[in-house]
Amino acid sequence: MTHLGASSTLRHTVWVLRGNPVTAIAAAGTLALALVAIVGPALVAYDPVASDVPLALQPPSAAHWAGTDQLGRDVFSRLVVAARLDLAIAVTAVGISFALGAVIGSLCGYAGGRLDRVVGRFVDVLMAFPLFVLAMAMVAALGNRVENIVVATAIINLPFYIRFARAEVNVRRNLGWVESARACGDSHVSVVLRFLLPNVLPAMAVQISLNLGWAILNAAGLSFIGLGVKPPTPEWGIMVAEGARFISTGRWWLVAFPGLALMLAVLCFNLLGDGLRDILDPRMRT
Amino acid sequence: MGTIGATLIRATRRFVSSLPALFGVLVFTFLLMRVLPGDPAVFFASGPNAGKEEIEVIRKQLGLDKPMPEQLAIYLYDVGRGNLGRSMMTGQSVEKDLRERLPASFELTLTALLIALTSAVPLGVLAALRPGSLIDHGVRLFCSLGVCVPTFVSGLLLIYVFYYLLGVAPDPTGRVDVFATLPPSRTGFLVIDFLLAGDLDGWWAAIRQLMLPAFTMALFVIAPLARITRASMLVSLGSDFVRTARSVGLSRWRIVVTYALRNAILPVITIAGIVFSTMLGANVLVEKVFSWPGVASYALDALLVSDYAPVQGFVLLMATIFVIVNLLVDLVYGIADPRATVA
Numbered sequence: 346m347t348h349l350g351a352s353s354t355l356r357h358t359v360w361v362l363r364g365n366p367v368t369a370i371a372a373a374g375t376l377a378l379a380l381v382a383i384v385g386p387a388l389v390a391y392d393p394v395a396s397d398v399p400l401a402l403q404p405p406s407a408a409h410w411a412g413t414d415q416l417g418r419d420v421f422s423r424l425v426v427a428a429r430l431d432l433a434i435a436v437t438a439v440g441i442s443f444a445l446g447a448v449i450g451s452l453c454g455y456a457g458g459r460l461d462r463v464v465g466r467f468v469d470v471l472m473a474f475p476l477f478v479l480a481m482a483m484v485a486a487l488g489n490r491v492e493n494i495v496v497a498t499a500i501i502n503l504p505f506y507i508r509f510a511r512a513e514v515n516v517r518r519n520l521g522w523v524e525s526a527r528a529c530g531d532s533h534v535s536v537v538l539r540f541l542l543p544n545v546l547p548a549m550a551v552q553i554s555l556n557l558g559w560a561i562l563n564a565a566g567l568s569f570i571g572l573g574v575k576p577p578t579p580e581w582g583i584m585v586a587e588g589a590r591f592i593s594t595g596r597w598w599l600v601a602f603p604g605l606a607l608m609l610a611v612l613c614f615n616l617l618g619d620g621l622r623d624i625l626d627p628r629m630r631t
Numbered sequence: 632m633g634t635i636g637a638t639l640i641r642a643t644r645r646f647v648s649s650l651p652a653l654f655g656v657l658v659f660t661f662l663l664m665r666v667l668p669g670d671p672a673v674f675f676a677s678g679p680n681a682g683k684e685e686i687e688v689i690r691k692q693l694g695l696d697k698p699m700p701e702q703l704a705i706y707l708y709d710v711g712r713g714n715l716g717r718s719m720m721t722g723q724s725v726e727k728d729l730r731e732r733l734p735a736s737f738e739l740t741l742t743a744l745l746i747a748l749t750s751a752v753p754l755g756v757l758a759a760l761r762p763g764s765l766i767d768h769g770v771r772l773f774c775s776l777g778v779c780v781p782t783f784v785s786g787l788l789l790i791y792v793f794y795y796l797l798g799v800a801p802d803p804t805g806r807v808d809v810f811a812t813l814p815p816s817r818t819g820f821l822v823i824d825f826l827l828a829g830d831l832d833g834w835w836a837a838i839r840q841l842m843l844p845a846f847t848m849a850l851f852v853i854a855p856l857a858r859i860t861r862a863s864m865l866v867s868l869g870s871d872f873v874r875t876a877r878s879v880g881l882s883r884w885r886i887v888v889t890y891a892l893r894n895a896i897l898p899v900i901t902i903a904g905i906v907f908s909t910m911l912g913a914n915v916l917v918e919k920v921f922s923w924p925g926v927a928s929y930a931l932d933a934l935l936v937s938d939y940a941p942v943q944g945f946v947l948l949m950a951t952i953f954v955i956v957n958l959l960v961d962l963v964y965g966i967a968d969p970r971a972t973v974a
Contacts, residue, residue, distance in 0.1 A: 477912025
């Protein structure tokens with residue numbers, strides 16, 4: 346990209362951020378979240394899995410900012426430590442489905458024909474399931490482990506990326522620059538991977554951010570119903586599940602704080618996605 | 632007549648075209664459940680000290696000793712006859728179990744959908760009528776937050792506020808009080824059955840029990856519905872036919888409801904189909920939070936003791952309902968927009 350192009354993109358970004366401070370806040374929030382996930386576990390004051398029964402079920406206080414749970418573990422420390430696992434699950438899952446979906450979708454959009462029909466049928470089958478139910482069945486089938494939550498979340502996201510990449514490549518396959526690449530002797534695979542794929546990536550990148558929030562909710566939902574993550578591992582969904590038993594006796598902090606963590610994470614990703622769309626795709630600006 | 636005929640043809644065509652997907656769903660579910668971990672034959676043998684022969688007998692009984700393709704063929708044949716296998720957990724046929732529990736799930740989901748639609752559409756319309764106003768910002772804030780709070784968290788927090796703090800909600804477990812006498816089951820919907828039996832106290836108790844879970848589920852889907860209503864109302868209010876309607880002096884109500892909303896409703900219908908898929912998923916979480924005796928909690932219980940058949944039946948049921956709902960959405964779409972039927 347030329348110097349002029351880069352600086353105008355930067356100027357556009359600054360202009361968008363100034364006009365839309367929400368995006369800036371969301372970006373800061375996402376950064377903060379990533380930071381917590383990376384260094385948080387080293388900084389927490391209490392061991393997230395060490396129980397201290399005499400201190401069980403204390404409401405929030407100066408010593409325990411988010412109170413303690415039924416085993417006397419510090420809820421705030423557990424929240425911070427859990428950020429790494431929750432984010433890792435969502436990021437890996439979305440990363441896998443993005444990479445696979447982009448390649449499969451581009452190949453289908455470019456080649457058409459039989460491959461396209463077979464993949465299309467497969468996508469139709471996946472889309473015929475309510476997605477959460479499908480994820481649930483897959484985790485149960487593949488084995489009740491964290492890796493399988495990642496796999497299940499990746500698979501239920503796959504159809505969106507395949508369809509998106511397919512449609513975007515399909516409208517570009519007969520454009521001049523694609524034909525000239527082919528005329529220069531590039532193989533079909535090379536045309537797809539070196540020219541078409543990079544061309545559709547920016548539009549797909551926006552989907553990633555929106556998708557991450559959804560993936561977090563999905564993974565937390567699975568561990569809430571007892572799939573994937575097992576206690577005593579700190580994870581936001583399972584913390585809510587453990588706290589659920591105490592809600593009707595008024596121990597709100599066991600549910601409210603992990604819930605708040607989930608909500609903030611999803612909110613940041615969603616707002617960032619909306620903002621990214623405004624920056625990367627000026628045509629779709631709302 | 633022409634419209635009805637066209638709608639029927641369209642319905643048939645759509646149904647036929649959704650059959651391959653439904654078949655795929657069957658095969659996919661079968662494959663998923665066959666790779667489930669753990670050997671159910673061992674699990675359901677009388678215990679850890681069960682003999683080898685005993686396990687073999689159970690395996691034969693379950694048909695697990697046959698080759699995969701044959702098992703699939705048998706499975707397809709059984710599903711074709713409405714036989715979904717037997718639940719080892721309840722000892723009943725899965726079909727019977729599901730049929731007993733389905734009304735509870737339907738009552739919950741439909742109430743939630745009703746609440747969501749009746750609050751989301753007016754909210755979206757109000758926001759679109761005064762863009763940039765306080766109510767517009769309020770609706771937008773609510774929408775942004777609404778999609779971020781997981782159903783299971785909002786459900787638990789509602790319990791905290793309405794059951795623990797305010798004490799207005801009943802004990803948040805199940806559909807009725809354990810000591811209550813159930814009305815004769817006619818529709819399976821307790822709210823209707825109590826009414827038919829003339830038991831007003833029971834009816835009120837059932838409604839109170841239903842409100843928290845239904846609102847929990849509705850909260851999560853109000854956001855996308857209100858958002859799309861607002862966006863499409865804005866387009867429709869800015870169009871020429873609304874300007875014309877204004878200029879000829881029609882009443883405000885008539886302009887907004889008859890002209891603008893009628894034209895703005897199509898995207899809302901489309902989204903409603905997607906929303907329903909979310910709700911079928913959210914059903915699992917909400918039924919778990921409120922110990923609601925529906926099909927989802929049945930499947931969850933079975934899942935945790937690796938009882939194949941109920942989970943398989945449940946997934947299949949959900950996929951089938953989803954296909955049917957998509958079909959219905961398509962038909963409603965055709966009725967709301969005659970252009971879709973012609974094309």
